[in-house]
Amino acid sequence: MKLARSESAKPSKTRIQMRNEARILDAAEHVFAEHGFRGATVDRIAARAGMSKPNVHYYFKRKADLYFAVLMRILEIWLAPLKDLDPGGDPARELRHYIAAKLRFSRDNPIASRIFATEILQGAPVLERYLGEDLRRLVERKAKVIRHWIDTGKLNDVDPYHLVFLIWAATQHYADFAPQVTAVMGRKTLGKDEFERIEDSLCKIILSGLLPRGEI
Amino acid sequence: MKLARSESAKPSKTRIQMRNEARILDAAEHVFAEHGFRGATVDRIAARAGMSKPNVHYYFKRKADLYFAVLMRILEIWLAPLKDLDPGGDPARELRHYIAAKLRFSRDNPIASRIFATEILQGAPVLERYLGEDLRRLVERKAKVIRHWIDTGKLNDVDPYHLVFLIWAATQHYADFAPQVTAVMGRKTLGKDEFERIEDSLCKIILSGLLPRGEI
DNA sequence: GTTGTTTCTGACCAAATGGTCAAATTATTT
């Protein structure tokens, strides 16, 4: 048995494969975000990736496979900040850091955020299993951290789960509902400056609601 | 010129028209919520409404008209609670009331909430104008109310707009992202009891972050 | 009943779209 260019028996992608798969995923991310799974056409994705439709199918057999791959790529970056929540750290500092990180994700990856949101809105047909297993375990672990902060008097008594949901909701809002936010604020876009103001506001409201004595 | 069944020259809908348009709108709401605009098929909507596809087109010439009608029907109930925010009332009471009302909307109209969210996620192609005009004016008015509460020392200094966005985000989260919430919490559904716990948590965090001296 | 109007549907069409395939083109190896 001949092993092409690696010791491993695994596929071992060529340079062209790596480049084109990345191009397709990038294009798909945009198109899925703009039109949803059903509204996105393979033709559009191919055009955006600068190749023909059959060539997209050469790399991803079915549209659903492509969608799945896009979601998986998003999940990793979506999840990272929560993992970083440090049990040993100062609660105020840790939470502020988490809010900032999630907000930065919304600012820098609005398209990814929108795809993720659309998937959940549609009932999470693809991510259902993942949410109920990996994500659930992760949140459970971090909820224990928050609970511990509460029990040691470092945080007011609130439901850790709903605190996490509140942070998710508040931060993702600025990516997912950007058209509403900008329309209501009478702005064209949300710039870096505006995101700083958002971070201030969110931290002020949420943290001072959490910290005993309003210590901030 | 003969006026059918009313003095007015306006269409004046028959009983059958009223009944069927309502049926179609209800069916469309479900189907749009489940599949998005492009994923929803007129056939499905017709089947759910218990009639043939051409008959749906008899009442709504194009699918887009139907979608628009559904959105308009949703907007009214979506908007009502904010209008009720009373400048003369007690800030804590008013905000708590608003949070509760929005949360009740999420609980009782999750489907409507999801359609609205999907529309915004797709860039608000249909609602863009409305958001920038009517909604913008309404929020502007209510932001002034909040600003006044701040200026008279009844509320901590936070950006009124971002406070409103925070409340929208937090409350709608439980309708729009229900699959994620239930998966993470390991529940099948969110019952009345859970929504009461949510209301407590949200009010506790947000309000105690807003009221000076933690008076609650 | 007869007549006119509204409501409803089967059959159909044209366009869009996911996916296939054989053949062409390009890269890699020998």
Added chain:
DNA sequence: AAATAATTTGACCATTTGGTCAGAAACAAC
């Protein structure tokens, strides 16, 4: 250069789907 393998695409097919239309059925007015 020749041979082999990987990449790319034009042409094509089957299915889905929004929308139309002629006429049938139900209803209303007389």
